[in-house]
Amino acid sequence: MSFGTLVYHEIRESTMFHPDQPHPIEVRQSYEDNLPSILFVTLENFTKQMEYLYENHYHTLTLEELRNFYYNQGVLPEKSILLTFDDCYQSIAHYAYPLLKKFGFHGVAFVVTGWLNRQPSPFRPESSICLTREELEGMKDVFEYANHTNLFHTRSSPSVSRMMEEGSLEISEDLDRCNANPVIGAKDTFAYPFGLYTGQNVALLKEKGFRMAFTTKAGPNGRDTDPLLLNRTVVPYSMEMPVFQDIIQANLKMKGL
Secondary structure, three states, X not given: OEEEEEEEOEEEOHHHOOOOOOOEEEOOOOOOOEOOHHHEEEXXXXXXXXXXXXXXXXXXXXXXXXXXXXXXXXXXXXXXXXXXXXXXXXXXXXXXXXXXXXXXXXXXXEEOHHHOEOOOOOOOOOOEEEOEHHHHHOOOOOEEEEEOOOOOOOEEEOOEEHHHHXXXXXXXXXXXXXXXXXXXXXXXXXXXXXXXXXXXXXXXXXXXXXXXXXXXXXXXXXXXXOOOOEOOEEOOOOOOHHHHHHXXXXXXXXXXX
């Protein structure tokens, strides 16, 4: 028995998206970065992907179902898929939320609590603008929210995140600050910023009582997958439907589980 996990960051209508241009983030924390084009998906493709899952009777998992699977030998529904969304930019409210709600789907959003803006902003497709806590609260009928750090979603290079460089005490305090935000309901679930981590990071999560953590390594998850190193497949803007379908089907055919 295995399941697939998809990760999305930003959604744009194709006429609004220009992959050759920089895409700056706008967050409350004093941090500047550009979101890589590969982390965008067009609204047209996202809609087709969700329609495919709906029309083919896929079950969108909750975190409680995964806890039961990994820690109580629970059985997952057939054709299970986990939909995740990182960073909580405006497009998950603008595009993902209404579409998931239409199909009766469930999603998990990983929140960088120090990025949440205090006041809502008009949707501007040229920038990746973080939502407010109140905006996230208004989507709890579709999304559950988990830890993506408070202020540690930064990097000094493409392959080195702040979490990889800081000491255990500093990381521990940051994780606690994230979980202290009332919007975080799944306080035992984490996604590694940028998909980057060290063995010490994994050990610290275990020590602090985290039960599940997600990477951005593509592939299915099964009984033998370390629940603190769960795989997720990034869905890029350039992914064609046949490739998407192949990935979804392959994630349900993990051998030896």
